[in-house]
Structure formats: structure tokens, C-alpha cells
Amino acid sequence: MTDSSGKLQARKQQLVRDAIWDAAIDLFVANGFDSVTVDDIAQSAGVSPRTFFRYFSSKGDLMGQGIVTYREQLAEAIRARPRRESHFEVMRHSVLQIAEMVAGHPRTRSVIAVATKSPGAREAQLAHRPQLEEFVARAFAQRLRNSRQNDLRARLLAGLPLTALDVAIRYWYEHGEEDIRKTAENVFSMLGELTG
Amino acid sequence: MTDSSGKLQARKQQLVRDAIWDAAIDLFVANGFDSVTVDDIAQSAGVSPRTFFRYFSSKGDLMGQGIVTYREQLAEAIRARPRRESHFEVMRHSVLQIAEMVAGHPRTRSVIAVATKSPGAREAQLAHRPQLEEFVARAFAQRLRNSRQNDLRARLLAGLPLTALDVAIRYWYEHGEEDIRKTAENVFSMLGELTG
DNA sequence: ATCCTAGTGGCAGAGACTGCCATTGTCAAC
DNA sequence: GTTGACAATGGCAGTCTCTGCCACTAGGAT
Numbered sequence: 472m473t474d475s476s477g478k479l480q481a482r483k484q485q486l487v488r489d490a491i492w493d494a495a496i497d498l499f500v501a502n503g504f505d506s507v508t509v510d511d512i513a514q515s516a517g518v519s520p521r522t523f524f525r526y527f528s529s530k531g532d533l534m535g536q537g538i539v540t541y542r543e544q545l546a547e548a549i550r551a552r553p554r555r556e557s558h559f560e561v562m563r564h565s566v567l568q569i570a571e572m573v574a575g576h577p578r579t580r581s582v583i584a585v586a587t588k589s590p591g592a593r594e595a596q597l598a599h600r601p602q603l604e605e606f607v608a609r610a611f612a613q614r615l616r617n618s619r620q621n622d623l624r625a626r627l628l629a630g631l632p633l634t635a636l637d638v639a640i641r642y643w644y645e646h647g648e649e650d651i652r653k654t655a656e657n658v659f660s661m662l663g664e665l666t667g
Numbered sequence: 668m669t670d671s672s673g674k675l676q677a678r679k680q681q682l683v684r685d686a687i688w689d690a691a692i693d694l695f696v697a698n699g700f701d702s703v704t705v706d707d708i709a710q711s712a713g714v715s716p717r718t719f720f721r722y723f724s725s726k727g728d729l730m731g732q733g734i735v736t737y738r739e740q741l742a743e744a745i746r747a748r749p750r751r752e753s754h755f756e757v758m759r760h761s762v763l764q765i766a767e768m769v770a771g772h773p774r775t776r777s778v779i780a781v782a783t784k785s786p787g788a789r790e791a792q793l794a795h796r797p798q799l800e801e802f803v804a805r806a807f808a809q810r811l812r813n814s815r816q817n818d819l820r821a822r823l824l825a826g827l828p829l830t831a832l833d834v835a836i837r838y839w840y841e842h843g844e845e846d847i848r849k850t851a852e853n854v855f856s857m858l859g860e861l862t863g
Numbered sequence: 864a865t866c867c868t869a870g871t872g873g874c875a876g877a878g879a880c881t882g883c884c885a886t887t888g889t890c891a892a893c
Numbered sequence: 894g895t896t897g898a899c900a901a902t903g904g905c906a907g908t909c910t911c912t913g914c915c916a917c918t919a920g921g922a923t
Contacts, residue, residue: 480889480900487901508878519903524880559861593797598790620853626834627857634826642819657816661823665755666862676869683870704909715872720911864923871918879910887902893895 488526491516493578495533500581504534504589531595537582538573539599545569545632546610554614561614562632563659567652570639574651583644604629635662684722687712689774691729696777700730700785727791733778734769735795741765741828742806750810757810758828759855763848766835770847779840800825831855 494516498507509530513520527533548565556564573579586593608622608629615621615628639655648654690712694703705726709716723729744761752760769775782789804818804825811817811824835851844850 484901509880510878520879521881521904522902525901528880530879557861590797594794597793597796600793601786601789623834623838623850623853624857626838627831627854630830630834631827631861634830635823638819638822638826642822654819657819658823661820663862665753665827666859680870705911706909716910717872717874717912718870721870724911726910866923867921869919869921871916873916874914875912877910877912879908881906881908883905885902885904887900889900890898892897 484526487516487518487522491518491523491526492533492536495530496578496581496585499585499589499592504585504592529595531591531598534582534586534592534595535599537576537579538596538603541569541572542603542606544572546606549607549610550613558611558614558628559659559663561611562628562635563656566632566636566639566659567655570636570643570651570655573636573640574643579640580644583641587641587644600633603633607633631662635659680722683712683714683718687714687719687722688729688732691726692774692777692781695781695785695788700781700788725791727787727794730778730782730788730791731795733772733775734792734799737765737768738799738802740768742802745803745806746809754807754810754824755855755859757807758824758831759852762828762832762835762855763851766832766839766847766851769832769836770839775836776840779837783837783840796829799829803829827858831858 491512495507495512498511498515502511507530509523510520512530512533513523516523527536545565548568549561552561552564582596586596604626606629608625611628612621612625615624618624635655635658639651639658642648642658643651643654646654687708691703691708694707694711698707703726705719706716708726708729709719712719723732741761744764745757748757748760778792782792800822802825804821807824808817808821811820814820831851831854835847835854838844838854839847839850842850
């Protein structure tokens with residue numbers, strides 16, 4: 472099998488996946504998360520309901536994909552920071568970088584709008600957090616090889632930036648800020664003042 | 668209507684509620700969160716499935732009750748701290764206090780065990796976080812009346828202790844520590860070192 | 864004894880999700 | 894171009910969650 476054919480398949484799958492996701496978000500925005508059924512989404516995307524579940528494990532799963540997409544890049548951003556940089560600076564730079572990517576995505580506002588209006592959608596979004604935390608925690612753990620209470624520290628260091636990111640993005644959305652970096656900087660400046 | 672009869676009614680309701688919850692947690696521990704159906708729980712608690720849903724909005728809802736119970740007390744603990752105390756100290760004292768209460772509950776270990784083993788259960792547990800955050804954020808907002816970016820700050824101050832609490836409790840459970848205060852103190856000491 | 868009301872159970876039905884099997888398409892070797 | 898494997902899809906049946914509705918019952922108030 473040639474390399475291109477394999478990639479072609481993968482590309483086509485991604486196409487279907489995107490079609491489903493886009494259709495779903497649009498329907499959520501138009502009709503509300505709760506009133507939209509999986510059948511609606513499948514029909515709008517031109518696939519069978521059965522196929523929907525082959526691409527997404529649940530209806531709520533759709534709400535997390537916006538963030539999960541940047542999972543590797545967040546971990547990578549953390550790993551890429553210089554080794555002697557303080558944890559605080561690592562978090563700050565990584566969050567700033569990812570926040571900008573998230574804010575740049577055309578449908579980010581739609582996703583947040585849905586999550587804001589529907590508690591069920593927001594919960595579904597949060598359902599991805601354990602997975603996300605684990606991912607980030609592993610990235611931090613590599614910087615902590617000889618630290619006391621490695622895992623406790625890693626988990627805390629994973630939870631903080633995710634909380635900061637979440638707070639920043641929601642504030643950015645609700646207040647119609649132009650530059651999300653500014654909001655994120657504010658969050659970290661507040662974080663820094665905590666001990667002072 | 669006399670005062671006592673109303674209280675009696677409430678007491679009876681709480682009895683049913685506890686019966687359902689206890690039965691559910693026991694079943695979860697024994698058979699796993701996913702394999703237990705609502706019918707199982709209802710039968711084990713001696714009520715109809717229909718009644719189950721009058722006490723808990725969903726099967727997953729059961730997983731959050733352990734924490735939600737302390738919702739008001741956490742907010743109250745925050746409000747009770749002296750007004751000139753730093754945010755950091757407010758968080759520290761409040762979390763320590765609540766952590767001790769949570770750790771003292773006889774079924775806390777069971778709940779964490781279930782949440783640890785089943786991703787679905789953990790997600791259901793996290794589903795209560797928005798509600799919880801909102802609650803804590805309101806408590807902090809009262810301390811911030813004249814602060815810039817009130818709500819951004821309040822949300823961050825709500826997210827941090829909840830993250831700290833979550834991390835501390837899980838670590839305490841997994842490492843079989845005797846005193847959860849020590850673990851919580853460690854978390855906050857790590858938090859304090861962040862800017863230093 | 865008789866209302867009145869809150870709590871309950873049963874029933875029907877929608878929607879989420881899964882396992883299974885048949886069908887279709889796609890690529891590769893012939 | 895035909896064929897043969899293999900992945901993706903669709904349809905179907907069935908389970909489970911959750912809700913609206915209505916009938917029933919128990920306990921307190923009158």
C-alpha cells in the first residue's frame with residue numbers, strides 16, 4: 472500500500488468527521504443543544520446515525536473536540552519551554568499560546584455560546600478534562616524528575632493552567648475582547664499576586 | 668401546619684434520599700458504575716425507578732452528591748474568613764476545613780474508588796463543577812466589591828481552591844495518607860512556591 | 864368521617880447508544 | 894478489467910436513561 476492512499480483514506484475520514492462536527496455545532500447554535508437529536512445531526516451531515524457513533528462516542532463528545540484538538544500542542548508547548556524556566560512562566564507561555572490558537576478557530580465562539588446556554592453541553596465539555604489533565608500532567612512530570620511528591624505536584628501543575636485557560640476563554644468570549652492574550656495575561660498576573 | 672410536621676416530612680425525604688444513595692454507592696463498588704442500572708439501584712433501595720428520578724436527576728448525579736453536600740459550607744467558610752485576610756489564606760483555610768469534612772465521611776473512599784475506576788463516573792462527578800464554581804465565585808465576589816475585573820478574579824479564585832481540593836483528595840486517597848490536612852497543606856505550599 | 868395534599872408507582876414513549884450482519888465501496892494484485 | 898481482500902457504511906433490533914401523565918395511597922387538617 473502506498474503512503475498516499477493511506478493518507479487519502481485518513482483525509483476522507485477527517486472530512487466526514489468535520490462534516491458531522493460542523494453540522495452539529497450549527498444545529499446546536501440554531502436550536503439549542505438539548506433539542507438537537509443525533510438523528511438530526513446525522514441527517515444534516517449526510518450520514519447514518521449509526522455512522523455518527525463511529526466518529527463520536529456520544530452527542531456530548533462533540534462539545535469537547537474543540538479543546539481536545541489542541542491537547543498535543545499544549546503538552547508540546549510545555550515540553551518546549553526551557554528547562555530552567557519557572558513553572559509559572561511555563562504555564563503562562565503555554566496557556567497564552569494555546570489560548571491564541573483556540574480563539575483563532577472560527578467556531579470557537581459558537582462552541583462557547585452553546586456551552587454557556589446549555590448546562591448539559593457545558594458538562595459534556597468538562598467531561599474531557601480528566602483526559603486533558605492526565606495529558607498535561609505527564610508533560611509536567613518530565614520536568615520534575617527529581618522533585619519531591621512528583622505526582623501531586625504534576626497534577627496541581629496540570630490543573631492550574633487548564634483552570635486558567637478555561638476562565639480566560641470564557642471571559643474573553645463574554646466581554647467581546649479583541650485580544651485574548653491580554654485576558655490570559657491578566658489571569659496570570661492575578662495568579663502571581665496571590666502569594667504577594 | 669405545625670413546624671414539626673414539616674420537618675418530619677423533610678426528615679423522611681432525606682431518609683429515602685440517603686437510602687437510594689447508599690444503595691447506589693454500594694452497588695457501584697460491588698459491580699462497577701457502568702454495569703449498575705437505575706432499576707438495580709431502585710430495587711435495592713426499595714423504591715420504584717420512577718421515584719429514583721424524583722430524588723436524583725440522573726444516575727451520574729449520584730456521583731456528585733458527595734461534594735455538593737458541602738457546597739454551602741465551603742461558601743460559608745470563605746465568607747467567614749476575616750476580611751483583611753489574603754485570598755491565598757482564605758482559600759487555604761477553607762479548603763483545609765472542607766477537605767477534613769469530606770475525608771471524614773464514611774463513604775468518601777468508596778466514591779473516589781468508583782470515580783477512579785470508571786471514567787463515566789468521574790465525568791459525572793465533574794459535571795457538578797460549574798454549579799460549584801458559580802457558588803464559590805459568588806462567595807469570593809463579596810470580598811471583591813471594589814476590585815478591577817471583579818468577575819474574572821472571582822472565577823479564578825473559585826477555580827483554584829476547587830482544583831486544589833480535587834488534587835488533594837485524590838492524592839490522599841491513592842496514597843493512603845492518614846491526615847488529609849497534611850496533603851492539603853502541601854498543595855497550598857506548592858501553590859505558594861509558584862511565584863517565588 | 865371527610866377532604867386535601869404530598870409522595871408514590873406504573874405506563875408509554877422519546878432519545879442515546881451498542882452489537883450484529885448485510886451491503887457497498889476502494890484499493891491492489893492479478 | 895476482473896477479482897479478492899478489507900475498511901467503511903447502513904439498517905435493525907434491543908437495552909438503558911429519562912420524562913410526562915395519570916391513578917393511587919397515606920397522613921394531617923377540619
